[in-house]
Amino acid sequence: MGGLVLLSLVLITVSFRSSALDGAQGTAASILRPFEVAADRISRPFRDAAGWAHGLADAKSENKKLRNQVDTLRQQLIQDESAVQENVQLKQALNYKGPASLANFNRVHTAVLTNPLSAIDESITIAAGTDDGIAAGNVVITPQGLVGTVDKAEPGVSRVTLLTDGQSAVTARDLTNPAAVGIVKRGGGDVLVFDRVPKAPYVGVGDTVITAGSVGRGALPSMFPRGIQIGTVASQSNNDVNTFKTIQLTPFVNFANLQSVIVLVPRAAGAGG
Amino acid sequence: MDGLKAALVLFVASLFQLAVLTEYRPFRTSSIVLVALLSIALLRGSVFGAVAGFGTGLLLDTATLGTLGVTSLLLTVGGFWIGRYGETTARDRFHAPFVSVAVVTVLYSFGQLLLQFVLGQPAPADIVLHALPLGLLLNLILTVPVYALIRRLFPPQELGDRVREVRLLG
Numbered sequence: 001m002g003g004l005v006l007l008s009l010v011l012i013t014v015s016f017r018s019s020a021l022d023g024a025q026g027t028a029a030s031i032l033r034p035f036e037v038a039a040d041r042i043s044r045p046f047r048d049a050a051g052w053a054h055g056l057a058d059a060k061s062e063n064k065k066l067r068n069q070v071d072t073l074r075q076q077l078i079q080d081e082s083a084v085q086e087n088v089q090l091k092q093a094l095n096y097k098g099p100a101s102l103a104n105f106n107r108v109h110t111a112v113l114t115n116p117l118s119a120i121d122e123s124i125t126i127a128a129g130t131d132d133g134i135a136a137g138n139v140v141i142t143p144q145g146l147v148g149t150v151d152k153a154e155p156g157v158s159r160v161t162l163l164t165d166g167q168s169a170v171t172a173r174d175l176t177n178p179a180a181v182g183i184v185k186r187g188g189g190d191v192l193v194f195d196r197v198p199k200a201p202y203v204g205v206g207d208t209v210i211t212a213g214s215v216g217r218g219a220l221p222s223m224f225p226r227g228i229q230i231g232t233v234a235s236q237s238n239n240d241v242n243t244f245k246t247i248q249l250t251p252f253v254n255f256a257n258l259q260s261v262i263v264l265v266p267r268a269a270g271a272g273g
Numbered sequence: 274m275d276g277l278k279a280a281l282v283l284f285v286a287s288l289f290q291l292a293v294l295t296e297y298r299p300f301r302t303s304s305i306v307l308v309a310l311l312s313i314a315l316l317r318g319s320v321f322g323a324v325a326g327f328g329t330g331l332l333l334d335t336a337t338l339g340t341l342g343v344t345s346l347l348l349t350v351g352g353f354w355i356g357r358y359g360e361t362t363a364r365d366r367f368h369a370p371f372v373s374v375a376v377v378t379v380l381y382s383f384g385q386l387l388l389q390f391v392l393g394q395p396a397p398a399d400i401v402l403h404a405l406p407l408g409l410l411l412n413l414i415l416t417v418p419v420y421a422l423i424r425r426l427f428p429p430q431e432l433g434d435r436v437r438e439v440r441l442l443g
Contacts, residue, residue, distance in 0.1 A: 001319065001353045004327045008349055011331075011342030016392055021341055028335045036336065039292035047296065115295040117337055119302045119404035120389065120397055125338055152338050159338035166395025188399070256298040
C-alpha cells in the first residue's frame with residue numbers, strides 16, 4: 001500500500017511538473033480509444049431510444065416554438081446575407097486588414113470520446129490530435145458556439161478544457177453594442193459571467209455575446225478569432241459598489257452533453273490573432 | 274484468476290463510466306468504478322483493493338489525459354481502507370457495502386477537491402457540496418446491483434484460503 005501511494009505521488013509529480021510521461025500517456029490513450037469507441041457504439045442504440053422517448057414528450061410544444069423561430073430567422077437571414085455581401089465588397093474595395101476571423105482557420109471535425117468524468121471536471125477528450133495538425137491552444141467550437149481550448153494534444157487524442165472551467169476566460173463583446181467589451185468566464189453551474197464590462201455601455205437582456213478577437217499584431221494577441229458565438233445575456237444589473245456591470249450569460253453550447261466538436265487549426269503562423 | 278477477473282470487471286466499469294454515464298450530467302456525480310472497486314476490495318481484502326485501485330486510477334487518468342497518479346492515489350487509499358474494513362470487521366454484514374460506498378464517496382469527493390487545490394487547479398467546493406447528495410444517492414443505488422454481481426463473481430473465500438499461517442499452541 002505504501003509503495004503504491006508513493007508511486008502515485010511520484011506519478012503526480014512527474015506528470016504535473018514535466019512532459020516526460022506525455023508520450024506514454026498519449027500512446028496508452030490511443031490504445032484505449034478503440035475500446036471507448038466500441039463501448040460508445042454498443043450503448044448508442046439504447047441512448048438513442050431514451051433520447052427519442054424523451055424528445056417525443058416535448059415535440060409538440062417545441063415544434064410550435066421552432067416554427068415561430070424559423071419565420072423570424074428567415075427574415076433576419078435575408079438582411080444578413082445582403083449585409084455580408086456588402087461587407088465583402090467594402091473590405092475588398094478598402095483593402096481592409098482586420099483581426100483573424102473563422103475564415104483563417106482549417107476546421108477539424110471530430111467526435112468527443114469522453115465527457116467530464118466528475119462534477120468538478122470541466123474537460124473532455126476528443127478523437128483527433130497532433131496527427132490532424134491539432135496543437136495545445138487551438139480553439140474548439142460547435143456549430144452552436146464556443147466550447148473551449150485544446151489543453152493537451154497527443155497523436156490521435158486531445159484534451160479540451162471547457163469554457164466552464166475555472167481557468168478558462170475569453171475576451172468578448174456584445175454583438176448589439178460593440179463598445180461593451182469584457183471577459184467571459186465561469187459563473188456557476190451552466191451560467192457564464194460576462195465580467196469587466198464598464199457601466200456606461202448599454203447591455204440588454206437577450207443580447208448575443210461573441211468573441212472579441214484582437215486587432216493588430218500585439219505581443220499577446222487573443223487566440224480566439226473574432227465572431228464566435230458564446231451566449232445570450234440572461235440578466236444584467238448595476239451596483240453602486242461594483243465598478244463593472246454584473247452580467248450573466250446563458251451559453252449557446254450545451255456543455256453537459258457534447259457529441260462532436262470542431263477544432264480550429266490556424267492556416268498559417270500568426271493566423272490565430 | 275481473481276486478479277484477471279477484477280481487471281476485466283474494472284476495465285468494463287471504467288469504459289461504461291467514460292463512454293456512457295458521463296454523457297448524463299447527474300451520473301457525473303456518481304461513479305460505478307468506485308462502487309465496483311469498493312465491492313471487490315470488501316470481498317478480497319486490503320492489498321487486492323489497493324492494487325486494483327491503483328490500476329483503475331491509472332486507467333482513468335490515462336483515458337482522460339489527466340494528471341497521472343491523482344485518481345490512482347485516491348482509489349489506492351480507498352481500496353486499501355475498505356479492504357481492511359472487510360478483513361477486520363464487516364465483510365459478511367448486510368450494511369457493509371453501503372457503509373463503505375457512502376463513506377468513501379464523501380471522502381473521495383473531498384480528497385479530489387484537496388488534490389486539485391494542492392496542484393493549483395480550480396477546486397470549486399460549492400460544486401462538490403452541491404453534487405455530493407445526488408452522487409451519494411446514486412452510488413448507493415448502484416451498490417445494490419453492482420455488489421450482487423461482484424459477489425457472484427468473487428464468492429467469499431473459504432476459511433482455508435484466508436488462513437496463511439497456523440501456529441500450534443500448547
